[in-house]
Amino acid sequence: MSLDIGARVRFVRLKHGLSQRALAKRAGVTNSSVSLIESNTVNPSVGALKRILDGIPIGLSEFFALEPDAPRKVFFAAEELVEIGKGPISFRQVGESLFGKSLQILKERYEPGADTGRVPLVHEGEEGGIVLAGRLEVTVDEERRILGPGDAYYFESRRPHRFRCVGPVACEVISACTPPTF
Template identity: 60%
Template sequence: MELDLGARLKIVRLRHQLSQRALAKKAGVANATISLIESGNTSPSVSALKRILAGIPMTLAEFFSDELPNMQSEVFYRAESLTEISGGEGISYRQIGSAKAGHMLQILYETYEVGADTGLNMLQHEGEEGGVILSGRLEVTVGESTRVLGVGDAYYFNSNMPHRFRNAGSQPCTLVSSCSPPTF
């Protein structure tokens, strides 16, 4: 799914009746940052985009998900129907179902290319999350603890704790994760 991140941010910002300056102030980022993203001159990291969207407020899943009214009644999803919700380089988060359907659980099929990293700014949000590694190796940092996980290994933690994910292997890493409530 090809997506113009800057155009989508501008549409969302305008729907919430925010100027670039107002959104920047609410998100705690420079006004120029919003302008550069909307003009397509820069692509924010996942953590930077989350910080910007918190100023609206809106989750990443809400930002990227399609507004399809029949998604709530869907039970089965083909691989090609999963909604791409990432904006990070080398990282793919494909959501199962819609974030706007009032779900209490968010499930993602994630791919981290070699060297991909969620960024130096640790992620932190309400809820709990867990995942199972399907292929490759993933370095997971939660608080002060870091562990490299391989195929079949899993993680589960309170996502109020600062956390970060990085591909620590020589091949892409895939995993299935879940978060409750949906906050991504």
Template identity: 45%
Template structure:
């Protein structure tokens, strides 16, 4: 899925009639960074994008959502899972993190994600938090999860469950992709 993060961010900022400088003051993200994102000269980490979107009053899911699904659909093929991550390259190796959501953002009290972390990929250098609880099971590969001050290496078959208000971070230190199926309630993307 080709998603123009920069154009979408500029559209939302202009919809609220904010300058880049005003948005920077609201979010704590520099005006230069906002400018570079809007020009697609850099890709924001998940934590940075969440800060910016909080200033705009929209969730990650709404930011990346396309048109609404028709009817009350309960089944979704792999190709119908909606990518809700920035087209960002993260981690030391320039590796991607991909979040694919089951269903339409905002249509349920629970958010199910199919997450893929390429080798070296992570959710960003900063720990982040959000108002929810989340759980997941590692399907393949390995992931280093930091919750608060505790870091654990989880491998295929291992799971996690924590209060997302505690700052956390995910990182794939392994030589292969890590795949996780996770749930979050209430939805935060």
């Protein structure tokens, strides 16, 4: 039996309310390292895995003994969405645990001027979204577009990308990412 280390790391990280960036900072590794491990693109050494788990914190034995329940819930009230990002950008996830899942759905809210950062995001998979309100500047590679309500995006997530709310009102987006790598 093969153990899905990436899904397990993602499950533990989300269970502790950490974004990939927050965990990377706590563990002293790059954000891309956490992303690559969670997407099973790289298999971490025991030392690298321990460093990441120390940032949560959870021990190696507890990590490998973990037996998450497979969520069977189908419907989610608005107040049941799980906040996985705090600050000027809110990421509210459908479902508490994505352990063993292949899709992540988010309700995103960007306050005016909020930005995912100057360093572009890069991870395995694909993602797409639809802007519900406000104006969102989306940059993928060197291509940049300002999207308004009803506009959408869809791209391979390994392409460097960045999101920024432009304009005087908050921007709301419904997005999906596969595999769950946020």
